[in-house]
Amino acid sequence: MKITVSINLGGYSFNIDEDAYSDLKRYLKNLELHFAGEESSSEILSDIEARMSELFRGKLTTYKQVITIEDVHQVISVMGTPEDISANESTSNREKFASPGYHRMYRDPDHRIIGGICAGIAAYWNIEVWIVRLIFFCLAMMGVGVLIYFILYIVLPEAKTTAQKIEMKGEPVNIHNIKESVKKEFENVRKNMNL
Amino acid sequence: MDLENTKAQMRKGILEYCILSVLSRSSCYASDIIKELKEAKVIVVEGTLYPLLTRQKNAGLLSYRWEESQQGPPRKYYELTKEGREYLADLDNSWDELVESVNMIRTR
Numbered sequence: 001m002k003i004t005v006s007i008n009l010g011g012y013s014f015n016i017d018e019d020a021y022s023d024l025k026r027y028l029k030n031l032e033l034h035f036a037g038e039e040s041s042s043e044i045l046s047d048i049e050a051r052m053s054e055l056f057r058g059k060l061t062t063y064k065q066v067i068t069i070e071d072v073h074q075v076i077s078v079m080g081t082p083e084d085i086s087a088n089e090s091t092s093n094r095e096k097f098a099s100p101g102y103h104r105m106y107r108d109p110d111h112r113i114i115g116g117i118c119a120g121i122a123a124y125w126n127i128e129v130w131i132v133r134l135i136f137f138c139l140a141m142m143g144v145g146v147l148i149y150f151i152l153y154i155v156l157p158e159a160k161t162t163a164q165k166i167e168m169k170g171e172p173v174n175i176h177n178i179k180e181s182v183k184k185e186f187e188n189v190r191k192n193m194n195l
Numbered sequence: 196m197d198l199e200n201t202k203a204q205m206r207k208g209i210l211e212y213c214i215l216s217v218l219s220r221s222s223c224y225a226s227d228i229i230k231e232l233k234e235a236k237v238i239v240v241e242g243t244l245y246p247l248l249t250r251q252k253n254a255g256l257l258s259y260r261w262e263e264s265q266q267g268p269p270r271k272y273y274e275l276t277k278e279g280r281e282y283l284a285d286l287d288n289s290w291d292e293l294v295e296s297v298n299m300i301r302t303r
Binding site: 010011012031035038039040043044047048050051054057077078079080081084085 | 225226229239240241242243245246248249250253267268271
């Protein structure tokens with residue numbers, strides 16, 4: 001027995017196995033990232049979704065009413081991964097994603113105790129966060145720590161998007177890193193939900 | 196030199212030309228275009244087509260209209276604009292020239 005999910009793809013509703021759903025979702029997310037810099041990217045995506053919906057409909061019969069993980073993998077191989085698609089596109093488009101690794105300081109909301117300042121600084125210099133916390137604690141004892149913390153809280157933006165979280169660590173923001181990062185987040189959520 | 200890469204580079208340029216050529220005969224639904232391109236083996240993965248269609252549409256070479264379909268939701272039918280026809284005529288010429296040049300060198 002398997003749990004199925006009900007989705008709307010290109011105006012059609014499908015019942016899809018849960019494992020197939022998570023693969024499909026990840027694929028569409030990757031495509032979205034791939035076309036993010038493109039003018040009318042949402043139009044491209046909805047065209048692709050409409051085509052995938054058509055391919056999925058071809059896989060259903062009276063006796064097979066649920067989209068399986070094999071169906072999803074097969075349709076993905078027909079449509080092509082972002083890498084396959086960019087292999088056929090102009091190189092200028094591919095270079096767009098290999099922007100140099102910006103390195104900026106952010107507040108890190110994922111590892112925060114108060115405002116994520118120490119965690120953000122630790123990520124920026126790639127040091128253990130307890131060292132930064134200890135320094136702040138000492139500064140606070142000397143009477144200036146709280147003020148510095150407060151100023152930094154105002155000055156530093158919070159790392160909200162995946163791209164910002166990658167920038168915080170100084171890695172280049174490209175599709176591969178974003179994918180890794182999203183995958184990690186996805187695994188975390190899964191662990192937390194005990195799935 | 197990477198053979199696959201060279202082949203991909205070659206296909207890249209002609210794909211755009213082929214899409215316009217398919218549409219020059221009649222207005223088409225994206226899946227019909229894909230069918231023709233696949234039969235002619237100029238496209239490997241279908242995902243390549245959609246960004247190209249949207250770019251050509253944004254450049255004013257194509258336009259589309261929605262058409263009701265019996266089997267499902269309304270479909271997008273693409274057709275060449277006047278500009279698209281002129282653009283294609285230009286490409287036709289340069290393709291002929293290219294083929295002639297390559298043949299001349301190969302048969303020498």
